[in-house]
Amino acid sequence: MEFYITAIMLGLCLSSMSLGIFISMKIFNIPDITTDGSYTLGAVITAILFIAHWPAMVMIPVVLIAGAIAGSLTAIIHTRLKIDALLAGILVMTGLYSVNLIVLGRSNVPLLNVSTLFSSIQLFTNPTYNDILAALVFIGIITSIVTYILKTDFGIAMRATGDSATMTRALGINNNKMKIIGLAIANSLTALSGYLVAQYQNFTDINMGIGIVITGLGSVLIGDALIKWLNIRSILWQLIVILCGSIIFQLVLAVTISLGVDPNWLKLITAVFVLLIVSIPRLKFNLRQ
Amino acid sequence: MIELKSIYKVFNKGEANEVVALTDVSLTVQKGEFLVIVGSNGSGKTTLLNIISGTEISTSGTVSINNTDVTRYPEYSRSKWIARVFQNPLSGTAPNLTILDNFRLAALRTTSKKLSIGITDAFRKQVQDKIATLGMGLENKLDQLMGTLSGGQRQALTLLMGIMDTTEILLLDEPTAALDPRSAATVLQTADSLIKQYNLMAILITHNLKDAHQYGSRLIQMSEGKISKDLNSAAKNNLELPEMFSWFA
Numbered sequence: 001m002e003f004y005i006t007a008i009m010l011g012l013c014l015s016s017m018s019l020g021i022f023i024s025m026k027i028f029n030i031p032d033i034t035t036d037g038s039y040t041l042g043a044v045i046t047a048i049l050f051i052a053h054w055p056a057m058v059m060i061p062v063v064l065i066a067g068a069i070a071g072s073l074t075a076i077i078h079t080r081l082k083i084d085a086l087l088a089g090i091l092v093m094t095g096l097y098s099v100n101l102i103v104l105g106r107s108n109v110p111l112l113n114v115s116t117l118f119s120s121i122q123l124f125t126n127p128t129y130n131d132i133l134a135a136l137v138f139i140g141i142i143t144s145i146v147t148y149i150l151k152t153d154f155g156i157a158m159r160a161t162g163d164s165a166t167m168t169r170a171l172g173i174n175n176n177k178m179k180i181i182g183l184a185i186a187n188s189l190t191a192l193s194g195y196l197v198a199q200y201q202n203f204t205d206i207n208m209g210i211g212i213v214i215t216g217l218g219s220v221l222i223g224d225a226l227i228k229w230l231n232i233r234s235i236l237w238q239l240i241v242i243l244c245g246s247i248i249f250q251l252v253l254a255v256t257i258s259l260g261v262d263p264n265w266l267k268l269i270t271a272v273f274v275l276l277i278v279s280i281p282r283l284k285f286n287l288r289q
Numbered sequence: 290m291i292e293l294k295s296i297y298k299v300f301n302k303g304e305a306n307e308v309v310a311l312t313d314v315s316l317t318v319q320k321g322e323f324l325v326i327v328g329s330n331g332s333g334k335t336t337l338l339n340i341i342s343g344t345e346i347s348t349s350g351t352v353s354i355n356n357t358d359v360t361r362y363p364e365y366s367r368s369k370w371i372a373r374v375f376q377n378p379l380s381g382t383a384p385n386l387t388i389l390d391n392f393r394l395a396a397l398r399t400t401s402k403k404l405s406i407g408i409t410d411a412f413r414k415q416v417q418d419k420i421a422t423l424g425m426g427l428e429n430k431l432d433q434l435m436g437t438l439s440g441g442q443r444q445a446l447t448l449l450m451g452i453m454d455t456t457e458i459l460l461l462d463e464p465t466a467a468l469d470p471r472s473a474a475t476v477l478q479t480a481d482s483l484i485k486q487y488n489l490m491a492i493l494i495t496h497n498l499k500d501a502h503q504y505g506s507r508l509i510q511m512s513e514g515k516i517s518k519d520l521n522s523a524a525k526n527n528l529e530l531p532e533m534f535s536w537f538a
Contacts (some may be wrong), residue, residue, distance in 0.1 A: 149404065156390045157402040163383040166375065170342075171398045172368030233432075 007254035011247030012135040013196035019245040020189030020214035029160040033089030037096030038070040038187040040209035042194025047204035067191025070182035079176035108178035155247035218274040310318040310336040325480035370439035372451030381447030384436030395450030441472025
């Protein structure tokens with residue numbers, strides 16, 4: 001049981017990143033590889049600020065801004081220098097690895113004896129419940145804010161940019177500016193996942209972000225399949241389903257490991273799992289033809 | 290007033306496939322004027338329209354709108370004056386947004402899109418009333434995705450979206466080329482009545498000579514990157530359709 005609760009917790013912590021990838025991939029059609037770097041960046045900043053005795057709540061704006069800078073760098077390289085978004089993301093991600101290593105000072109920092117976000121709620125005697133409640137409240141607030149943004153006039157403009165660039169230009173929207181702001185928001189959310197996971201597992205590791213973008217993509221694809229299947233139109237519900245996608249993804253991995261699979265296979269299993277999610281709808285389509 | 294002064298547009302300048310699209314074109318369009326442009330393929334009609342809308346920047350010459358020099362303005366900042374309807378009926382609207390969302394953006398064409406929720410009950414009512422004037426029965430489908438509508442419906446809505454915000458200029462680039470005859474007639478009639486009602490400057494590009502004959506208060510023929518004929522309202526009224534056909538013989 002504990003095993004599945006860990007998976008759910010991890011899914012909740014990573015769901016902020018899934019919301020970010022929902023914005024970059026489903027709204028702007030940009031596969032944003034910056035994610036690997038900005039996720040670690042969030043965790044690295046969390047670690048050094050804990051060492052500097054900052055309270056967990058106070059460091060949130062710093063984490064958000066750091067993620068936003070990473071995301072806007074990718075978008076600026078993509079829009080101003082006309083470099084493919086995928087390559088722009090890879091460049092920023094590669095650069096961020098060094099930045100993260102320099103900021104952190106070493107490859108691994110344990111976060112012991114610090115008062116994390118999760119220890120701020122003490123309602124139950126069982127600490128696991130407190131953790132879950134804290135994560136739920138935090139993700140609930142984040143989801144409400146993202147929902148609000150997407151519903152505003154600015155949010156409609158953002159959603160239209162990825163949908164019909166010709167139309168948005170004709171309606172006075174600077175598509176490049178929109179992409180920069182959009183990727184900034186997406187990577188802020190990703191950095192926030194790094195912030196949460198570092199506190200949940202009580203350490204920051206320089207390699208913790210490797211391949212994390214695949215986890216995010218997989219979660220969004222699961223969510224997106226559910227959104228299409230259930231024909232969900234409300235933005236709030238769409239985001240909630242994306243959060244569920246993130247948790248389902250972690251549960252599937254947990255089940256695989258509980259079957260006795262060597263954890264060294266985890267990344268390969270993740271990749272194959274995402275491949276399956278992407279390909280199953282197309283395979284079905286081919287059969288019908 | 291739109292004022293083009295000796296506009297040249299050269300594509301792939303200096304290369305083997307160099308194309309001179311416009312040669313020394315000067316044109317003034319006054320408020321309330323409905324200009325129709327005809328011309329064979331490659332005569333420079335669309336390039337001319339694109340230079341006004343900012344999709345293309347001229348090689349030389351100046352463009353000004355209401356005495357503001359906009360020659361170097363990017364496309365999105367010219368939306369302050371210009372509303373557009375495209376040849377592709379799918380280009381003017383966002384398919385994965387609802388009709389209401391599309392109209393909300395259109396209502397903010399000339400201003401900034403703020404971080405506040407603008408879709409209120411009053412706004413919904415306003416859009417509903419506007420759409421009802423089309424008589425297509427779309428006024429009760431505001432929450433439907435734009436992508437579920439037909440090309441003709443989307444083109445008619447694009448047109449209507451053009452007057453959701455203050456508009457000086459309406460650019461119509463072969464708006465009916467991809468539509469069936471009935472939808473095409475609806476779109477052009479709607480355009481014509483909106484142009485009169487809001488006293489807009491309008492430019493319509495068309496290959497349909499009957500439409501060119503029927504609509505507009507001024508007619509221009511373009512050939513090989515130049516304005517070859519320019520008929521004012523009186524001259525256009527006296528023009529017989531067979532004579533127009535002979536221009537293309």
